Amino acid sequence: xxxxxxxxxxxxxxxxxxxxxxxxxxxxxxxxxxxxxxxxxxxxxxxxxxxxxxxxxxxxxxxxxxxxxxxxxxxxxxxxxxxxxxxxxx
Numbered sequence: 001x002x003x004x005x006x007x008x009x010x011x012x013x014x015x016x017x018x019x020x021x022x023x024x025x026x027x028x029x030x031x032x033x034x035x036x037x038x039x040x041x042x043x044x045x046x047x048x049x050x051x052x053x054x055x056x057x058x059x060x061x062x063x064x065x066x067x068x069x070x071x072x073x074x075x076x077x078x079x080x081x082x083x084x085x086x087x088x089x090x
Contacts, residue, residue, distance in 0.1 A: 012052070015030050016029075018050060033048055038058050
């Protein structure tokens with residue numbers, strides 16, 4: 001068998017490999033698959049694999065939500081610091 005037949009295309013990723021790339025627990029990726037949040041395929045043997053092309057929208061939305069959450073938290077913390085400064089000045 002040639003080496004190219006043993007290699008998987010760069011477009012295909014397993015849930016565990018994706019979790020490692022994203023720095024999250026593999027169980028979270030399996031939960032996304034189970035809850036149909038990300039499109040996935042199964043081999044004849046039952047292994048799950050994901051196509052990177054189909055993940056781009058989901059991951060972009062996930063990153064956007066995370067950025068919005070961080071911005072909200074930063075705004076809240078800035079508001080609390082301003083309140084503390086006003087109470088000290090009085």
